Amino acid sequence: MKKFVLLLSLVMITLISNTLIVKAEDYQNYQEIVFDSNNAQLLKDYSDSEISDLTKKIRGRKFIGWKLDILQDEEEVEFISETKLKIYNNGYSTIKHDITLETKEETKFQLSASGGIKISGKGDIKKFKGSIDANIKASVSYTNTKLSKETYKFKIVVDPMTYVKIVTRGKGIINNGIGKYYFFWVNTKSGGWETFTVTTEYYEIIKEKIR
Amino acid sequence: MRKVFSFIVIGFIVVGFLLIYYIEEPITQVNILSIDKHYTRLITTDEETLSIPLYFSSDKSFLTEASAIDSCFFKNDYNRFQVDISEIRYGEAYYDNDQLFYLYLFDISFNSLSIDLIDIEEATFEINYLNGDTLNLSIGDIFLRFSEITTGLDIDIYRMYTVVNSTDEIDYVCGLVIGLENLSNKDIYINSIEIGSSLVMVDLGNVVTVNEPPRYNESIENILLEEYDFLKSDFDETPYLVANELIFVPFGYFETLIELKRFPIYIEYTDNNNDYEYLIDDFVFISENYSLEAYNGQLQEYIYYY
Numbered sequence: 212m213k214k215f216v217l218l219l220s221l222v223m224i225t226l227i228s229n230t231l232i233v234k235a236e237d238y239q240n241y242q243e244i245v246f247d248s249n250n251a252q253l254l255k256d257y258s259d260s261e262i263s264d265l266t267k268k269i270r271g272r273k274f275i276g277w278k279l280d281i282l283q284d285e286e287e288v289e290f291i292s293e294t295k296l297k298i299y300n301n302g303y304s305t306i307k308h309d310i311t312l313e314t315k316e317e318t319k320f321q322l323s324a325s326g327g328i329k330i331s332g333k334g335d336i337k338k339f340k341g342s343i344d345a346n347i348k349a350s351v352s353y354t355n356t357k358l359s360k361e362t363y364k365f366k367i368v369v370d371p372m373t374y375v376k377i378v379t380r381g382k383g384i385i386n387n388g389i390g391k392y393y394f395f396w397v398n399t400k401s402g403g404w405e406t407f408t409v410t411t412e413y414y415e416i417i418k419e420k421i422r
Numbered sequence: 423m424r425k426v427f428s429f430i431v432i433g434f435i436v437v438g439f440l441l442i443y444y445i446e447e448p449i450t451q452v453n454i455l456s457i458d459k460h461y462t463r464l465i466t467t468d469e470e471t472l473s474i475p476l477y478f479s480s481d482k483s484f485l486t487e488a489s490a491i492d493s494c495f496f497k498n499d500y501n502r503f504q505v506d507i508s509e510i511r512y513g514e515a516y517y518d519n520d521q522l523f524y525l526y527l528f529d530i531s532f533n534s535l536s537i538d539l540i541d542i543e544e545a546t547f548e549i550n551y552l553n554g555d556t557l558n559l560s561i562g563d564i565f566l567r568f569s570e571i572t573t574g575l576d577i578d579i580y581r582m583y584t585v586v587n588s589t590d591e592i593d594y595v596c597g598l599v600i601g602l603e604n605l606s607n608k609d610i611y612i613n614s615i616e617i618g619s620s621l622v623m624v625d626l627g628n629v630v631t632v633n634e635p636p637r638y639n640e641s642i643e644n645i646l647l648e649e650y651d652f653l654k655s656d657f658d659e660t661p662y663l664v665a666n667e668l669i670f671v672p673f674g675y676f677e678t679l680i681e682l683k684r685f686p687i688y689i690e691y692t693d694n695n696n697d698y699e700y701l702i703d704d705f706v707f708i709s710e711n712y713s714l715e716a717y718n719g720q721l722q723e724y725i726y727y728y
Contacts, residue, residue: 289639305573305574307571307573312706363684363706364470365703365704365705365706366466366571366703367571367702367703368571368572368573368578370578380638381709409709411593411708411709412708412709413583413584413586413638413707413708413709414583414705414706414707414708414709415581415582415583415638416579416581416582416583416705417580417581418578418579418580418581419580
């Protein structure tokens, strides 16, 4: 029986000791995003009727193409993201655990859209679908935010019946707005768009007992 | 005959255009950018490497080929340590003042060294190539300690993060928020906390208990409830009795403020008149950003002529 428990503990330690890689997450799921400016807000915080009213205010028509209006221009935000990872030690021995934190470009730069505006993308590189992407790039600066994939490794001691979690806070830039598409001077679709760029991330370690 | 001659002339013109289009101009010089950074790391295994970012104006130069390198050194006026190139990784392309640069990460391993510490202020990265040429690149300060992390001690951390303040020029770590837990039933006194760098000191004499965890960018005056001067030459190292509470420990800088992003924590403590050391591996408290704009003022430019 003792051998079986020992073997089980070894298997558990081996299983949880594999290097964990932090996955990218959607900024809209962050615990908190707070604007420096009191008047600024996220695209998702506008109601459908507000978006509709704002869209109606876009003046003039176009033969073919998008007409845009910017609601938030380079607004600075602070955020608390979800917990990046949790490592549990359910065993009876202290373990040394290798953690790999990997921040991908898709985490650093994210997009969202609503209504008739869509997002397309292959792999890590996302963009707004169609010609609106170029219009937005011309209106707000989001092309020079390309960042390398960053990988950090560190080793941590996790006591029995304890878990470690990594939490991220940070600063970022939000641009958002609305757009109307015209085809032969007729408005055929409209919607909202938003870009989110992480400028700095601050990491925190928390160890707690498993209850 | 005239047709054949015309074909030959047209053929020469087409081949000429193709050659002009496809044959690249020979490289005559490569501009290299290095960054003065502050590296402080705990190297826990033989496989662990230190990544040195270097930017090259060409991605087709032998300067970024590991097989073209004969030997490498970290050095200053007082010390010179031979190190090994484990790998050279291509990162990303960046613009600096409209000039395109390619980021290469030189992963340095230390297998051939049999020492416990590397302590080099204002270090130069010397790269000797097989053709006899040498690059001497300024890379900042390097503080490395070679040791395993410690386990089975009577203290542990339960929370840890940095607080960052700003001046017009720099975002700097003004202190560490750390929760220390006494796992024994004896009194444990912390005698010192270090981050491995001889240019930064953890000011244990000014530690305060924080009931409400400060924000990551809270001003140090709000935390300490008094003015605090970061530039000091001496610190009061009063032992701190571990009381299972969250504390804020301010940082002091000896000469100038330094941008710290990743560092280890070394805690010396006394438990029943015995001295111990608790080593915490270097943790990324603030994410790195390799964009050249982020290193304004820390960049050095070199030119290599072929």
